[in-house]
Amino acid sequence: xxxxxxxxxxxxxxxxxxxxxxxxxxxxxxxxxxxxxxxxxxxxxxxxxxxxxxxxxxxxxxxxxxxxxxxxxxxxxxxxxxxxxxxxxxxxxxxxxxxxxxxxxxxxxxxxxxxxxxxxxxxxxxxxxxxxxxxxxxxxxxxxxxxxxxxxxxxxxxxxxxxxxxxxxxxxxxxxxxxxxxxxxxxxxxxxxxxxxxxxxxxxxxxxxxxxxxxxxxxxxxxxxxxxxxxxxxxxxxxxxxxxxxxxxxxxxxxxxxxxxxxxxxxxxxxxxxxxxxxxxxxxxxxxxxxxxxxxxxxxxxxxxxxxxxxxxxxxxxxxxxxxxxxxx
Numbered sequence: 001x002x003x004x005x006x007x008x009x010x011x012x013x014x015x016x017x018x019x020x021x022x023x024x025x026x027x028x029x030x031x032x033x034x035x036x037x038x039x040x041x042x043x044x045x046x047x048x049x050x051x052x053x054x055x056x057x058x059x060x061x062x063x064x065x066x067x068x069x070x071x072x073x074x075x076x077x078x079x080x081x082x083x084x085x086x087x088x089x090x091x092x093x094x095x096x097x098x099x100x101x102x103x104x105x106x107x108x109x110x111x112x113x114x115x116x117x118x119x120x121x122x123x124x125x126x127x128x129x130x131x132x133x134x135x136x137x138x139x140x141x142x143x144x145x146x147x148x149x150x151x152x153x154x155x156x157x158x159x160x161x162x163x164x165x166x167x168x169x170x171x172x173x174x175x176x177x178x179x180x181x182x183x184x185x186x187x188x189x190x191x192x193x194x195x196x197x198x199x200x201x202x203x204x205x206x207x208x209x210x211x212x213x214x215x216x217x218x219x220x221x222x223x224x225x226x227x228x229x230x231x232x233x234x235x236x237x238x239x240x241x242x243x244x245x246x247x248x249x250x251x252x253x254x255x256x257x258x259x260x261x262x263x264x265x266x267x268x269x270x271x272x273x274x275x276x277x278x279x280x281x282x283x284x285x286x287x288x289x290x291x292x293x294x295x296x297x298x299x300x301x302x303x304x305x306x307x308x309x310x311x312x313x314x315x316x317x318x319x320x321x322x323x324x325x326x327x328x329x
Contacts, residue, residue: 006050009210009281012036013046015056030058041117044076048116049210076115078145082122083130093127096158097325101167101318103131103146106327107159110304113150114143128161135161139168148172152263154278157184157309157327170317183311184255184265185244185329187296188274189286191251195243199268203261204234211281212263214271237264248294250277250286254310265307276305 003019016027016036028046030036036043037057038050050056083089092111097104105124107113112123128135128145138146139162146161148171162168174180202215215234240256251274255265263282269275270282278288288301298306312325 003056006052006054006056008052009049011046011210012038012043012048012050012056015050016058019056020058038117039119041119042076043117045116076118076143078115078129078136078143079118079122079126080130080133082120083126086122089127089130092122093124093159095131096327101163101316102148102171103128103161103163104312104325105159105161107151107156107309109154109156109301109306112153113147113159114141124159132163138162138165148175151309152266152307154304155307155309158312158325159309160312160325167318174314174317178259179314180258181311181313182257182260182309184257185308185310186253186255186265186269187277187288187291187306188251188253188269189249189277189284190274191243191246191253192241192272192274197241197272198238199241199272200236200238201268201271202234203237203264203267205262212261212267214267216271235261237261237268239265239268241269247291247296250291250294250296252296266305276307278303279305 006015013024013027013031016022016030017024020027020030031046032044035058038048038054089095089105092108093105095103096106105127107124112121114125115123125135125143125145125147128147132138135145136142146163146168148160148162148168151157151159160171162171200217202217204213204215206213213234217236237259238257242254242256243251244254245252253269253274255269257264266276266279266282270279270284275282275284277286277291278284284305288296288304288306292298292301308327308329310327310329314323315321316323
């Protein structure tokens with residue numbers, strides 16, 4: 001019996017559970033074992049978002065399929081040779097700071113931080129392995145190459161990597177403590193009613209969902225929450241926004257925060273009425289080209305949205321000195 005086609009932006013583990021009629025827990029195990037093939041490559045990331053035309057197949061775990069396993073399943077590894085073939089890291093990131101403990105890169109748009117498959121698509125962790133052949137030893141997940149923070153595919157800006165496991169542990173603990181000040185620039189539709197605004201919401205993270213959900217604090221105790229949002233309260237989150245510039249129907253906002261969860265900026269801005277331009281997952285009806293026509297100066301923008309991790313500020317865990325990192329806007 002043929003398997004059903006994936007839905008647009010359906011999580012890999014959700015699709016596997018639906019296609020094989022198994023629990024999501026069982027589906028996640030299959031994905032993590034490398035027994036789910038997307039296209040020609042196994043994927044081990046449960047949250048990978050499928051396209052409607054994604055070709056998904058499954059490898060049976062039996063001796064009858066031992067040859068199939070050896071031929072089709074190849075362990076995902078960092079590929080620094082791709083970076084070498086490209087002549088270095090400059091086409092997709094640049095080095096902005098380095099000391100004995102950490103390395104900071106400026107990530108370009110439309111680049112993954114961590115490798116999803118063994119395809120020829122480059123990622124930031126490949127760059128870390130190119131710069132340091134032992135980078136895979138610097139974080140619990142070897143595929144992260146020591147990365148302490150990650151940015152979404154279309155988000156550009158500062159990514160921080162540790163140069164040793166000890167440094168990673170210190171930096172990871174620092175990020176979890178909310179003692180890192182973060183500043184972003186976001187291109188949005190519309191603008192807040194005032195030049196500065198504080199956005200406070202509840203954020204609900206659901207493992208089975210491609211997106212996150214936001215609830216207004218004022219309706220948090222409602223017995224009948226909107227049908228498209230989960231019933232749980234979620235996590236209270238806050239961001240500060242400030243209007244930097246306007247382009248007709250669009251605005252460039254500075255977004256400041258000390259704690260950020262997955263998709264938080266994208267979800268909160270959309271819920272407040274000014275979604276990122278081009279962010280279809282969170283309700284944008286406009287394209288980046290529309291903002292360019294109205295004066296946004298960035299060129300070469302086609303798919304996706306424009307969000308830039310502009311600044312990080314924290315106390316260096318080894319030296320104790322205040323560390324301020326920034327990239328050009």
